[in-house]
Amino acid sequence: MFLMDDIVRDGDPVLRQEAKKVKFPLSADDKKLAHNLMEYLEVSQNPELCEKYKLRAGVGLAAPQVGVSKMMASVLVPNDDENEKGKPLFKDVIINPVIVSNSVQRGALTEGEGCLSVDRDVPGYVPRSARITLKYQDVDGNEHKIRLKNYPAIVCQHEIDHLHGILFYDHINKDNPFKRDDDEVFIY
Numbered sequence: 001m002f003l004m005d006d007i008v009r010d011g012d013p014v015l016r017q018e019a020k021k022v023k024f025p026l027s028a029d030d031k032k033l034a035h036n037l038m039e040y041l042e043v044s045q046n047p048e049l050c051e052k053y054k055l056r057a058g059v060g061l062a063a064p065q066v067g068v069s070k071m072m073a074s075v076l077v078p079n080d081d082e083n084e085k086g087k088p089l090f091k092d093v094i095i096n097p098v099i100v101s102n103s104v105q106r107g108a109l110t111e112g113e114g115c116l117s118v119d120r121d122v123p124g125y126v127p128r129s130a131r132i133t134l135k136y137q138d139v140d141g142n143e144h145k146i147r148l149k150n151y152p153a154i155v156c157q158h159e160i161d162h163l164h165g166i167l168f169y170d171h172i173n174k175d176n177p178f179k180r181d182d183d184e185v186f187i188y
């Protein structure tokens, strides 16, 4: 199971590398990696376990963040916290993901973004595409082509950035971090 000690921090070159495509069928190691990347999110979203293992909660985790420069990331975007019963908005390990198209309209999380690999707050809006069409393979090698918007779209863009050596604060406007474009959607 991954713990915070396994998470590589900003400054480590692996976070600025272009990750390598993953070959199918997955090796045993890659299968284990995929499992562990998703397990981290599940454990971190359980209040008791999160506390017990001293984790930072996460809704996404990319392989380079655990020192593995491969095109793989886990995403677990829960339904609004109230009714935990609801099934997640999006849950999968996205392998060799490609954003094949994106809306002109931009979107950003109202509270800005953070990153498990960045141990400091970097205030400001992180402008992203409000909607994306994402192509990826799952652990079984099945091809998926899905349209995402709002929260899941933002999370997937944050994770795919990691696979290309991009960190969230690279997108924050230096002169005016809270610059709002008029047609931008803000996601709570």
Ligand SMILES: Cc1nc(NNC(=O)[C@H](CC2CCCC2)CN(O)CO)c(F)c(N2CCN3CCOC[C@@H]3C2)n1
Pocket (backbone or CB within 6 Å): 044, 045, 046, 056, 057, 058, 059, 060, 061, 062, 065, 078, 081, 109, 112, 113, 114, 115, 116, 117, 154, 155, 158, 159, 162
């Ligand atoms: C938005 C949010 N970001 C959390 N952390 N940061 C992360 O996930 C980083 C990735 C996200 C940062 C912004 C977009 C993607 C990790 N990144 O570095 C991976 O590359 C959260 F933890 C969180 N939630 C809301 C849902 N809640 C359900 C119950 O459990 C607690 C959980 C907390 N929402």
Ligand code: NI
Pocket (backbone or CB within 6 Å): 114, 115, 116, 117, 158, 162
């Ligand atoms: Ni991150």
